[in-house]
Amino acid sequence: MQDFSFTRRGLLAGGAALLAAPALAQTFPDRPIRLVIPFPAGGPTDVYARFYSERMTRELGQPVVTENRGGAGGAIGAMEVARARPDGHTLLFGTASTHALYNLVTRQPQYDAAKDFVAVATLGGGPLCWLAHPGQPATLAAFLTAARGANPPLAYGSPGTGTLMHLATEILKRESGATSLSHIPYRGAAPAMNDLLAGTLALAVNTLGAGLPLHQSGRARMLAVASNARAPQAPDVPTAAEALGRPGFTAVLWHAVFAPPGLPAPVLARLSQATNAALADAAFRTSLAAAGIEPAAPGTPESAAAYIAAEQDRYRPIVEAIRPELEG
Structure with a gap:
């Protein structure tokens, strides 16, 4: 069986990296950066x-080259x-799926999302x-009132068992x-969207960016968006908190940037600084909003790690409640 004991290797590599930290800090980045997208091309993460890669190329002065490496749910x-x-020359464009849910829903996880990576920054993402x-x-x-009394039961479709869309619903x-x-x-x-449009599915859950064209065309009706405020692109659609009368109900398919363990602190600081500059740029935020993406506020690696840990804690109870379905 292949050995995925990253933590030990990360510690060994980290020791060597500390010795080289001053030189790295002075020269980083000295060649193109590889940004691995752990999902196929064309989706919201891509x-x-x-x-992000286009903006970071400008901030860092070296090409940030994306590479799709999909499979095994991002693993x-x-x-x-x-x-x-x-x-610092190999980074991961991770998501809620790879770093909040993976260790919760996977029966035999092959990595530890907390120990085997260094969080660089959270970036925000697409509200559901x-x-x-x-x-x-x-x-x-x-x-939901109709669903409570429906016979046969109404059904909703998600992109798969254990996804953020499934758990949030x-x-x-x-x-x-x-x-x-x-x-x-x-x-x-x-x-799922095809069956919804065909009328064979009552409800589907997706990201705001994917749902907007269907709502705007009238082919489907967006009932709620799980963001803090109404989306400017669809001001007629209430937030889930409004629709449910439950303040604070949000669900975002968030994204974050990660590096291998042992990343020298000066390199981490440079990546964080460049990311914050991107997130603070008005043109960058406008481009994201047009795609249905809510960018995060600038932050620190420490705040990113804390946010991810809080998201794991948030979804852990529902994962345990539906464990039989996840393992069925």
């Missing part, structure tokens, strides 16, 4: 990663970065939204009392 690309040399077929009730509250079910709403896992978001 979209944000390419915005293949993540493990590749965890094994890389910790010099719930889309209904036009023939369904027009508000989230009305839909399970929280929504429990907080609204619509526990009879059943889950249909799909192999990705696109098949």
Whole structure:
């Protein structure tokens, strides 16, 4: 069996990196940076990663080259970065899936999201939204009321069991009392959306960026968006907190940048500084908003690690509550 004991290797590599830290700090980056996207091209993570790479190329003065390494729900690309040399020239464009949910939902995880990576920065991401077929009730509250008494039960579709979309909707079910709403896992978001548009699925959960064109065209109705405030692109759509009457209900498919363990502190500081400059740029934030992405505020590696740990704690109870479904 292949050895994925990254932590020990990371400690050994980290010792060597500390000796080289002054030289690295003076020259970093001295060649192109490889930004690994652990999912296939075309999805929301890929979209944000390419915005980020373009902006970071300008900030760092070296090309930041994206590389899609999809597979195993993001684990293949993540493990590749965890094994890389910790010099800042190989980074991971991670997500809630790879670094909040992976160790919670995976029966035999092959990496430790906390120990086998260094968090550089959280970047924000796409808030989730719930889309209904036009023939369904027009508000989230009305839909959930209908779901409570439906016979046969109404169903919602997600991109797969254990995804953020699945877990967030399970929280929504429990907080609204619509526990009879059943889950249909799909192999990705696109098949679920196809069934929704065809009228064979009552509800689907996706990101705001993916749902906006369908809502704006009238092909589907966005019932709520799980963001802190209404989306400027769809001001008619209430937040999930508004729709449920439960302040603070949010769910974001967030993104973050990670490096291998043992990254020298001066290199980490340079990457953090460049990322903060990108996040503070008005043109960059405007481009993201047009794609349905909510950028994070500038922060620190420490605040990024704390946020990720809090997200793990947030989703741990629902994962334990639906453990039989996850392992079925």
